[in-house]
Amino acid sequence: QGQRLLLFGGANRSLVFLDIVHALTNELHEYDLVTDRWRQLNSTGSVPSPRFRCSMGCVDGFAFLFGGNSATGSSNAVYRLDLGTLIWSLVAPSLSPNAPTLPRIFSTLSVGNNGLYVFSGNQDLQASPLNIDPSVALNDLYEFDLSTFSWTSLMNPTTSSSSAVPVSPSARAECSLTAVNGSVYLFGGSDEGASTGNVILSNQLYRLDPRRLTWILLGPSGTTGVDPSSGALGQAPAVRARHSTASVGTR
Secondary structure: OOOEEEEEEEEOHHHHOOOHHHHEEEEEEEEEOOOOEEEEEOOEEOOOOOOEOOEEEEEOOEEEEEEEEEOOEEEEEEEEEEOOOOEEEEEEOOOOOOOOOOOEEOOEEEEEOOEEEEEEEEEOOOOOOOOOOOOEEEEEEEEEEOOOOEEEEOOOOOEOOOOOOEOOOOOEEOOEEEEEOOEEEEEEEEEOOOOOOOOEEEEEEEEEEOOOOEEEEEEOOOOOOOOOOOOOOOOOOOOEOOOOOOOOOOO
16 A cells, blocks of 8 residues: 555464464554565554455555454455554454355455455365365455445356357466456466365466456467457466466556
8 A cells, every 4th residue: 555565464374283373363564665664563443353364455545354264264254444543444244245155265356446356265165264275166256345335246257248258267266366457357376176186277367347247368378268359468477376466557
C-alpha cells in the first residue's frame, strides 16, 4: 500500500505437526520501501486469530484479509484493517450469505474494480489445520463488493467471447491472481490430485473480463484453446505453483 509492504500471519512449517498453536502467528509487520526498514505493528480491534494460508490485498487505505487456517480449522471470513488507525474489523463472517464454499485454503485474491476477486483454492474437507496436503481443488470465482461487504458468485465464466471455446481454468490451487487495467490475470497453480496422488502443475495464463464474465486462455502458445487473436507471445515460464505476481503500471 503506497510505499509499504504488509506481512500478516504465517507458520513455522517445521512446528506445524508438533505444536500447531505455537507454529502459527497473527503478527503484523511493515516494510518501508523508502527507509528499507522492517517494524512490527501493534494492531487492535477484531484481530484475526493466528493463521496461515490466508491471502491479503490493499486498497484505499485499507487491507483486506481472506480465509486461511487457524488452530481450529479453515475459514472464509473477511477482515478489514484500517491502515491509518491499525484497527481490525470483521466485515464478513465465515457464514455470510453467498460466501465461498467452506472451508478453503490456498485460494488466491486480487483487488480490482472496487472488489476482491477470490479464485479457487483447496476445499479442506477435514477442516483440520494439520491438513498440509488438502485433496479437493476448486475452480470457482467469487467477488466481494467493498462498498456493501457482500459476496457474489461468479462461478460460471466459462467461455471466451472471442473464440467461443470453453476455457475456464481447471480446478487448481496455489496459483496467482492479479488485476491490471480492469482485467484479472491468473497464472499457474497446482491440482494435488487426491484420486491419483499426482501433483499436476500448470503454466497457463488466463485473462478474466469481469464485465462479461469470460475467461480467455492466453498461453502458453500451442496450448489447445488459446485465443489466436490475443495469445501471449514469447517463452512462457515453466510450470509452477506457490509463486506470486504483481502489477507494475500496465504490466
